[in-house]
Amino acid sequence: xxxxxxxxxxxxxxxxxxxxxxxxxxxxxxxxxxxxxxxxxxxxxxxxxxxxxxxxxxxxxxxxxxxxxxxxxxxxxxxxxxxxxxxxxxxxxxxxxxxxxxxxxxxxxxxxxxxxxxxxxxxxxxxxxxxxxxxxxxxxxxxxxxxxxxxxxxxxxxxxxxxxxxxxxxxxxxxxxxxxxxxxxxxxxxxxxxxxxxxxxxxxxxxxxxxxxxxxxxxxxxxxxxxxxxxxxxxxxxxxxxxxxxxxxxxxxxxxxxxxxxxxxxxxxxxxxxxxxxxxxxxxxxxxxxxxxxxxxxxxxxxxxxxxxxxxxxxxxxxxxxxxxxxxxxx
Amino acid sequence: xxxxxxxxxxxxxxxxxxxxxxxxxxxxxxxxxxxxxxxxxxxxxxxxxxxxxxxxxxxxxxxxxxxxxxxxxxxxxxxxxxxxxxxxxxxxxxxxxxxxxxxxxxxxxxxxxxxxxxxxxxxxxxxxxxxxxxxxxxxxxxxxxxxxxxxxxxxxxxxxxxxxxxxxxxxxxxxxxxxxxxxxxxxxxxxxxxxxxxxxxxxxxxxxxxxxxxxxxxxxxxxxxxxxxxxxxxxxxxxxxxxxxxxxxxxxxxxxxxxxxxxxxxxxxxxxxxxxxxxxxxxxxxxxxxxxxxxxxxxxxxxxxxxxxxxxxxxxxxxxxxxxxxxxxxx
Numbered sequence: 001x002x003x004x005x006x007x008x009x010x011x012x013x014x015x016x017x018x019x020x021x022x023x024x025x026x027x028x029x030x031x032x033x034x035x036x037x038x039x040x041x042x043x044x045x046x047x048x049x050x051x052x053x054x055x056x057x058x059x060x061x062x063x064x065x066x067x068x069x070x071x072x073x074x075x076x077x078x079x080x081x082x083x084x085x086x087x088x089x090x091x092x093x094x095x096x097x098x099x100x101x102x103x104x105x106x107x108x109x110x111x112x113x114x115x116x117x118x119x120x121x122x123x124x125x126x127x128x129x130x131x132x133x134x135x136x137x138x139x140x141x142x143x144x145x146x147x148x149x150x151x152x153x154x155x156x157x158x159x160x161x162x163x164x165x166x167x168x169x170x171x172x173x174x175x176x177x178x179x180x181x182x183x184x185x186x187x188x189x190x191x192x193x194x195x196x197x198x199x200x201x202x203x204x205x206x207x208x209x210x211x212x213x214x215x216x217x218x219x220x221x222x223x224x225x226x227x228x229x230x231x232x233x234x235x236x237x238x239x240x241x242x243x244x245x246x247x248x249x250x251x252x253x254x255x256x257x258x259x260x261x262x263x264x265x266x267x268x269x270x271x272x273x274x275x276x277x278x279x280x281x282x283x284x285x286x287x288x289x290x291x292x293x294x295x296x297x298x299x300x301x302x303x304x305x306x307x308x309x310x311x312x313x314x315x316x317x318x319x320x321x322x323x324x325x326x327x328x329x330x331x
Numbered sequence: 332x333x334x335x336x337x338x339x340x341x342x343x344x345x346x347x348x349x350x351x352x353x354x355x356x357x358x359x360x361x362x363x364x365x366x367x368x369x370x371x372x373x374x375x376x377x378x379x380x381x382x383x384x385x386x387x388x389x390x391x392x393x394x395x396x397x398x399x400x401x402x403x404x405x406x407x408x409x410x411x412x413x414x415x416x417x418x419x420x421x422x423x424x425x426x427x428x429x430x431x432x433x434x435x436x437x438x439x440x441x442x443x444x445x446x447x448x449x450x451x452x453x454x455x456x457x458x459x460x461x462x463x464x465x466x467x468x469x470x471x472x473x474x475x476x477x478x479x480x481x482x483x484x485x486x487x488x489x490x491x492x493x494x495x496x497x498x499x500x501x502x503x504x505x506x507x508x509x510x511x512x513x514x515x516x517x518x519x520x521x522x523x524x525x526x527x528x529x530x531x532x533x534x535x536x537x538x539x540x541x542x543x544x545x546x547x548x549x550x551x552x553x554x555x556x557x558x559x560x561x562x563x564x565x566x567x568x569x570x571x572x573x574x575x576x577x578x579x580x581x582x583x584x585x586x587x588x589x590x591x592x593x594x595x596x597x598x599x600x601x602x603x604x605x606x607x608x609x610x611x612x613x614x615x616x617x618x619x620x621x622x623x624x625x626x627x628x629x630x631x632x633x634x635x636x637x638x639x640x641x642x643x644x645x646x647x648x649x650x651x652x653x654x655x656x657x658x659x660x661x662x
Contacts, residue, residue, distance in 0.1 A: 060595050223590060269599070
């Protein structure tokens, strides 16, 4: 195999992302120099943050460069190594992007133990999305036993972990998701106390019924109407972890209307980016890894087959067509 | 004097507050029983929070009851006492409301030392508004030397203190106020680095010019467009103390549109009510009292004459027609 495939950002989206924003390229496998490691990626992680990177606006990270490999986390296997820390066959986590292969100097490459945890989980519940959930819950939402917490995009890679961790801490966990199938999964499989289908048309009423004692903390992935509905039910001194605003990633207006609740209920809202809190990753990974290895933290994956299908899978995820963690299988 | 005047809430406002929402009454001076203190109020404090209390909605405090004396802080003098802790002539701070007199069992009545601090200041810079400023600045905005802080309603009882305390902590202090006269006062008298006249029609542009290094922390008294303009200029990890939303107190829509900034800049926003943090009042009052007594903390007052003029003064304040702390002189 002298070549491999990668996908670059061909053009920035005007509104919704389309397949024309991406370009599949075939490139030569590089020669491995001293200290370097060549990795064959098995899984690519697709995550909502990538949508924001496609924009050329002021944000927490530099925009994704045009004509460069789309950013992304990957899990794969070392196929050639001139670095003493890595051997052929080692399973590794990297940030090689939308690409079948990647070359690394070994920095930022992490060896994975797949004895009790499947490789793909390191891109989900035991990876960045899981840590995002853990961070927002423990550091911002600070749930106490008996609290009611609400999480939007509840069946997704992040939301599913938020609710399960909250249940383990003695909370009432209420999810919000799109469609009956996802909601049933959130309650019956993940063990949330309730899940509201925002597409059913009774968001406010259903949320009120599911949160009879109000809401003490919110993990917000969506924004817009879903978030406003949560705000309206907040209890005094409620906490809001603002993790994502997928409802507005295409540039749609996404105002917060229930602003007065922030004042009258003395709420605390904090936006966060989990990669800025690396000092807590070991602690988070310890809890998440143990829970997944012992079957106490469940997850579900939507797996697209082959790199060429990554754009469609990504666009689908932005529209909520995924069910659980969205991955692309590359091998 | 066998009778005194008070003002009760006659009807809840439908939209804007009008004089018809209030009713002036003449009532009998009560007999003073053992343990009680009778106070002649000299000053009534008018504050924006009263507008929220007039509504019958879920909030941090019970709504103002109809046909009861309007809530409010007062500073006055003991005229009769059967309580050993208070003597006739003592200056006292109370919560007797929109009323010329008040009867107390001595609890919640605080003796005031007017040797170096004028009586009225205990309702302003050395009172609840000043402590509100101090709390939001020190506990939420947490300014570091060199930070740029922005405060709306900058010439008012709270905003004026926020900016001056920030200057004393080595910050760049930028105010937002309505009209050239107020802005000139904020810069020339209070010593802010800049003040933007939101009525001049160039809010975004003027704010950008006044905050060349962005904004690190905001003290928000207003909400709406003024707040959105600030959000757009926030630096990473910015802090927002949400103290008031006077732009929406009549029920006007007051959305936050720059929601994405909360996420991408990882902002922290917290609504607060200063009366819930009484444990910090002594510390705040020590700093504020010393600064006022030594002339280092300046303030200005709008004083309406006589209780009958309280409704008009209150309505004027809600429209920004006051200049500095709004008081009613009752004697």
